[in-house]
Amino acid sequence: MRVPVLEAAAAVRANGGRMTVQRRLILETLNELGGHPTAEEIYRTVRQHDPTLNPSTVYRTLTWLETAGLVSHCHLDAGPDGEHSERYDPVTPVEHHHFVCTGCGIVIEFEAPELAPIKAAFAAEHGARVERAALTLYGVCSACGTPSEMLCLEAD
Amino acid sequence: MRVPVLEAAAAVRANGGRMTVQRRLILETLNELGGHPTAEEIYRTVRQHDPTLNPSTVYRTLTWLETAGLVSHCHLDAGPDGEHSERYDPVTPVEHHHFVCTGCGIVIEFEAPELAPIKAAFAAEHGARVERAALTLYGVCSACGTPSEMLCLEAD
DNA sequence: CCTATTATTGCAAATCAATTGCAGTAAGTT
DNA sequence: AACTTACTGCAATTGATTTGCAATAATAGG
Numbered sequence: 001m002r003v004p005v006l007e008a009a010a011a012v013r014a015n016g017g018r019m020t021v022q023r024r025l026i027l028e029t030l031n032e033l034g035g036h037p038t039a040e041e042i043y044r045t046v047r048q049h050d051p052t053l054n055p056s057t058v059y060r061t062l063t064w065l066e067t068a069g070l071v072s073h074c075h076l077d078a079g080p081d082g083e084h085s086e087r088y089d090p091v092t093p094v095e096h097h098h099f100v101c102t103g104c105g106i107v108i109e110f111e112a113p114e115l116a117p118i119k120a121a122f123a124a125e126h127g128a129r130v131e132r133a134a135l136t137l138y139g140v141c142s143a144c145g146t147p148s149e150m151l152c153l154e155a156d
Numbered sequence: 157m158r159v160p161v162l163e164a165a166a167a168v169r170a171n172g173g174r175m176t177v178q179r180r181l182i183l184e185t186l187n188e189l190g191g192h193p194t195a196e197e198i199y200r201t202v203r204q205h206d207p208t209l210n211p212s213t214v215y216r217t218l219t220w221l222e223t224a225g226l227v228s229h230c231h232l233d234a235g236p237d238g239e240h241s242e243r244y245d246p247v248t249p250v251e252h253h254h255f256v257c258t259g260c261g262i263v264i265e266f267e268a269p270e271l272a273p274i275k276a277a278f279a280a281e282h283g284a285r286v287e288r289a290a291l292t293l294y295g296v297c298s299a300c301g302t303p304s305e306m307l308c309l310e311a312d
Numbered sequence: 313c314c315t316a317t318t319a320t321t322g323c324a325a326a327t328c329a330a331t332t333g334c335a336g337t338a339a340g341t342t
Numbered sequence: 343a344a345c346t347t348a349c350t351g352c353a354a355t356t357g358a359t360t361t362g363c364a365a366t367a368a369t370a371g372g
Contacts, residue, residue, distance in 0.1 A: 013340090016347095016348080017348075017349090018338085018339050018340070018347095018348055018349065019339080019340095020338080020339070020348090020349060020350080021338095021339095022349080022350070023349090039329080039330085040329080052350095052351075053350090053351085054350070054351045054352070055329090055330085056330080056331075056332085056350080056351075056352085057349080057350060057351075059329090059330060059331075060331090060349080060350085075231040075233075075240065077231075084231065084242070086240070086329090086330095099278060099282070099284065099286070101284070102287070108282060108284075110278055112274050114270070114273065114274050114277075115274070115291075117270065118268050118270050118271070118291075119293060121270075122255060122266055122293060123295070125266075126255070126264060126297065126298060127297075127298035127301070128255065128257070128264075128295050128296060128297045128298055128301065129295045129296045129301050130255070130293045130294070130295040131258070131294055131295040131296070132293070132294040132295070133291065133292070133293050133294070134291070134292045134293075134294070135271075135274075135289065135290070135291045135292075136289070136290045136291075137275060137278055137286045137288070137289050137290075138286070138287055138288040138289070138290070139279070139284050139285045139286040139287040139288070140284060140285045140287070141282070141283075141284045142282060142283030142284055145283070145284065145285050169369090172318095172319075173319075173320090174318095174319055174320065174367085174368050174369065175368080175369095176319090176320065176321080176367075176368070177367095177368095178320080178321070179320090195358080195359080196357095196358075208321095208322075209321090209322085210321070210322050210323070211358090211359085212321085212322075212323085212359080212360070212361085213320080213321060213322075215358090215359060215360075216320080216321085216360095242358090242359095
């Protein structure tokens with residue numbers, strides 16, 4: 001359970017919001033899907049449980065979750081063709097980053113505490129306040145890099 | 157001259173491409189603008205020199221420059237409202253990264269050689285090949301952070 | 313220098329993701 | 343149970359980017 005539904009409900013009631021069946025369903029779908037789904041993937045999955053649910057509700061709920069600080073979104077040039085996509089991601093207690101395989105599009109999360117000095121150095125040098133870092137590594141995952149079979153790449 | 161026009165011409169002729177007046181104009185505009193313009197900003201500027209030039213030509217040229225390895229694009233949540241935008245950026249000999257001020261949207265480039273060990277560590281741990289890193293820092297620049305006037309922020 | 317080839321352009325239409333206005337519905341309150 | 347108003351579904355809209363196609367012009371060859 002990566003996006004705590006109850007916590008979400010509380011977070012939003014605090015702002016006069018309401019926990020509707022649609023919102024609950026979208027939250028559960030986020031948990032079920034895991035990974036870094038796009039709004040459209042979320043919509044497709046949600047639709048299987050409730051075909052009447054509208055895409056705009058998905059978008060609205062996602063923004064709502066984001067302002068509540070429960071999910072974040074990041075932009076990854078993922079997918080088999082490296083196409084741009086906005087991806088949603090439950091907020092984790094520790095900042096995490098992403099590796100994207102340019103072969104198969106798989107996204108792997110990792111933490112990078114070593115980023116702290118980089119942030120600090122930039123802040124010091126420019127007199128800026130650095131609040132957040134988004135690091136994305138692009139490359140070829142172990143499966144796609146295996147020369148014998150070109151496992152992931154052969155799909156193309 | 158950050159995007160060498162002659163080099164671009166050569167790079168493309170090698171692939172049977174042609175250096176047209178439109179492409180030259182767009183290249184010059186990229187140099188003139190500097191920074192990290194969006195396709196739309198490029199189009200607006202180009203238009204001042206040649207009002208008949210079509211947006212699709214800008215998009216096509218940008219993709220062409222990118223496959224030629226002369227510019228790259230990156231996605232920054234910049235702009236005064238943090239709105240998403242695809243930004244184009246001449247390719248530099250050394251990989252560089254971006255700081256985005258959430259106040260005024262200014263983009264500051266910096267280099268981060270300290271990223272190398274992070275890439276290496278990920279590669280080693282996951283058996284992946286890491287080819288490229290995109291780091292974006294978000295925060296408040298020195299001008300916007302100045303409490304006395306809230307220089308950049310006051311616009312809102 | 314002129315001609316032929318075909319990459320590139322301009323244009324208009326199409327696409328695609330995401331947003332919005334609005335009237336009806338339902339969550340949470342009393 | 344009734345009330346208030348936030349939320350939903352829908353349809354239309356937006357805005358950025360892409361595409362098909364006929365006309366144009368950049369380069370190669372003569």
